[in-house]
Amino acid sequence: MNPIPATENQYIEFKREETSAQTLAEEIVAFANGEGGEIWLGVDDQGHAVGLSRNYEEDVMNICRTAVIPPICPTYHLLQTNNTQGETVNIARVSIPKGSDRPYYTSKNRYFIRIGSTKRVASREELTRLFQSAGLFHYDIVEVGGAQLKHLNQSAITDYFSRYHIDYLSEDEEERQRLLAASDIASEQLIPTVGGLLVFGIAPERHLHQSGIAFAVFNGTEINSSLRDKKNLFGGLPMQVDNALAAIKANIPVPSEIEGTKRVDKPGYPDKVFRELLVNACVHRNYSIIGSQIRVFLFDDRIEFISPGRLPNTVKVSKLTTGTSFSRNPLLVRLMENLGYMDKLGRGLPMVYQEAKKLGKAVQFIDDGEEFRVILAL
Template sequence: MIVICMLNLRMVGLSRRRCHGIRTSRLSDLNLAKLDQYFQTYGFDLSAEDDKERLLRNADLMTDQRQVTVAGLLLFGIHPQRYLPFAAISIARFAGTEIADELLDQQVIDGPLDQQVDSALAVIKRNLFRPSRIESTRTVDSRFQYPDRVFRELIVNAVVHRNYAIHGSRIRLLMFEDRIEFISPGRLPNSVTVEKLRVGVSCAVNPIILRYMENLRYVDKLGRGLPMVYRAAEQAGKRIDCEEFGEEFRVVLQL
């Protein structure tokens, strides 16, 4: 049996916190192969651990009641939407600049959070409107294109910081010819303002999810993600606007 110490658990995920479990969820709802791959990064062999639930409790992925936590399902669940049906991303692509314009593509992306981020990025890249021009004998794109890391950061920001206690609402990505809107359920924490976001100030709404997404290398540990997005937009002469409306937070990236 592997002996787990609290110091190492802080590296793996977090020290013990008060976590809410999902009623009726069990160890069998977790992807043990994915968990084993994650823990091996930190020198733990989950497959050889006699008491797997003990390790997962100490890592804030299960509770003392043997239930899987919200973070555990969202990060390592086989099918998180079985218990959290609205913990997903809805993407819509419109032909023009208004939501009443023709709908060209629509889909819902589910699965664990890392899979949602990767799939949403692929959908954005596939649906980007790319006007082109003919140069000599070849066709070239005539519009500035953001690097993938800009879209990835805005998707990650939405899934990591949304309020998962709000039921009935998914993250929405609305793609228009001139912009993409990233809409996430939940408001900014009291201590954070839109102005502070520009310089990398943040407050974790979901600290366990944030820590694991950092360890999975989806989140910059130095808080440079949103400042990078602002800089990329400014260098291209584009606008990026952040605002709260109702119980949602919206980022509008000009294309």
């Protein structure tokens, strides 16, 4: 039986014996910065076994210790198969895990990522996402190009500071500017930050085109079903959450059953479940991904919350129902927590899971490439 995969893809790479140590290091880095993968040594580009003249396990392990930074520990398996002439040859499968210490780079200080069946040097945007995933960089405190203080809702900011018994509007201009910078709503240069504009912006979508929630209601259970309702929800994050919650409540069916000649409503999800999933999507999405909005899709049998950006390095799907807390956007977390929309205790998704369990419903948490998806059965 031929153990070699049929073709190269996002998770499979073929390499002949003549491959240089540097090239192998680059492939390993690319896989580690993504979802992991396998390098098949002694195999040509067409997937034919050409064999190895010796065992390269020690060489591979040395490359992973010295030419990959931080070091990574792959799994090495020496296998036997037949070449095209029917001769028995040795090949090796090197399994690279999804890196838990991303971003990885080579000893030549180059960061690689995997795109389809090839590797490439990470672009600035892709590198930003890798550092975000590692918690080494927070996009929400970056200045928004072209934005000014006049693009912030002064009334909303006044209400925010009133929670701390600060009369923002009665302060002089210098003190108001100090408060904005001290709270990271604006930078020291008095330019609104991504987080400040998202929460307090009058129309943040004008400067941050990725901001907003796309809401759609389908007549059926498939994405190609006809649409019953569709809208784009913009404004500051509190407005997005409130309007999306209202849209869900206006469209979601009320569970019921017939008892005798009467229809009796059955218990359904409380509002806090949908509110939590909306807040989670808004606060934890990756805002450095420019071309994609948060999407909420309501089907006959389920509702899906789709948020751009994979989970951070330290978070696994299996941990989400037990209270794991993570913060890709710590400024957004702080601002939305202070506004009463969330807490930092990691109780939100476990609450969603428990509420679904009470109703005998399933909830799925899916980390799917560059998206995080929550699917709630109705």
